[in-house]
Amino acid sequence: MGERLGCIDAGSEYCPCHLAETNDCLICSQLQGKSFCDCNWSGVCIYQNFHWCGDKKNDMRTVAEGRIMERKKVHEEILLLKLGVTKTLARQLKQPGSYVFLRDPEKPYFFNVPMSIMDANENTGEIHIAVQIVGPKTKALMACKDKILIKGPYWNGVLGIKKLKTTKGENVLLAARGIALAPSVLAIKYLLKNHNKITFIMDPGKLGMVFVHDYIKNLNLETIELNFKEEKGLKDFRNILKKGNYSLVYSAGSDRFHKRVENAIEDMDEDIKFAITNNTHMCCGEGVCGSCSYKTKGGTTVKMCKCQLEPKELLEGRNVNV
Template sequence: MLCSQLHGSNFCDCLNWKGVCIYQEFYDNGNKPKEERKVFSCKVVDRILHEESLLIIKFEAPHKLAIDLAKPGSFIFIRSDENIYYDVPISILESDINTNIVTVMIEIRGIKTKKILDLKKEGNIVIRGPYWNGVFGIKNIEKQKNNHVLVLARGIGMAPMMPVLKRLIQNDNKVTLIVDKQPFNDIYVNEWLDKLELIPQEMNLIEKGQLSPEAKVAIKSLIKYNNVSLIHIAGADILTYKVIDYLDELERKDIDLSCCNNMKMCCGEGICGSCTARFSGHRVKRLCKVQTDPRNIFGGRRFI
């Protein structure tokens, strides 16, 4: 347990905790532990498998849950049966509050995601949620009004970018979308992009571990001629790192950033430590709960 006072100490010693006060929540709840996130068994209404490695699942959720999952950065833990050890965190592609249909896109990689292949249409899917910290820099997204925004997406990052795109367009922003479909053969979110009347520009964003020359030209040109106020990065951490480095090279730290939270998660509550990362000064951050600017997440990070 993280809280020193609940351990029996007489003072607060939460030196490495920058989230909510656990003791205050305990006190406000009548000195009783708060309920954990609820587990739901939902009906699968559709199941589409692409390329044997990309699975789209649509399931019917309770109305309140569908509303909660409509926010940018929403994610859930899902599994195909009652085995809690097969929980896997998956970002929301779309949550339709009119039909209560929630859509997720899953890249089949390891034993947990392979287990999800057992799900059948008209069968049941077990989910735990809602959770909302799937995107860093939410405040930067929410404050954009009538601005020009650049969204860079690569691979499975195409899925969690959709709620962000929807919010940006709702706030009357002009969005330029650049998509790198690698490692897939197609852009499988075109169905949802059509609803937003967005046509993506296809481009190779990463080349030999670096930001590609064409990506650099596109970013520099859009910043110069379109007065871009926010860049949202939906992809692997390496893409976020390289974009931040390039913006530093251009001396454009004034541009707001947001990006996907790609940390490995297990409990989602900031307790188990699976999502912890170490920073300079021996600081430890639990990235399933920390909500801040991406520059603060990717700066001063230790990799050993």
């Protein structure tokens, strides 16, 4: 039996994908070239869908021209963008873990850069994104004045998403640092809809700025600011974790940040669910280009733009130290 892997696109309108055509489907054993059926997918049969599509992949994501409705430079390194998109795309991007590829229309396709959705409004057809300007692709976005290219929707921005989505009426702790405060907003909104009680720990990080206040000010949650890089901050975090009776912890930051949070959870010796933001380098988002390749402990090479792996396995495999 092959490894049981999860695919974020399985059963969506973008499934079956390119990987089915090349016998590299993450889920379906027949679309991995085997002659028998052996999958753990409980949705509509991917193999059957593939045949219905004429032994071809389903529709591909398209590149749309988005309208820049607002651009605010709130920090030397942070640009907040409000983009006008179709209501359908805005609705598809309301899920926690949603992201798109952005690009300056004047630049070639390899300037596509993955960016998390901070907020989305399907009634007005708006999405909000916070960009940290770090290198060539993000610097190129600075040149966009009225228009920007948007490819999406993509959803694998959070690993452990199923745990997040099935948590209802519980106490949840979210910890986010720096630019990763952005994807926390959608996670918070989803968790609140499911009647969870939320503590949101915000670490301004190297940027020294919490830029999400406007997005969470009307939400019912407890917020705490602290710095995980300081001994006191980490100690405070551990105390909050101990006292809160949390059933899920969501970590948004670098892999080292995730590891710090994971270590604190492990020291608790309690069964706490764990979800993290996906920090893999991504370029095509379709499981093809290879920039997000990762070798699982079972020896399978998977593409992390689509594959849902256990946060613990990924951090272990990447040998992340704090």
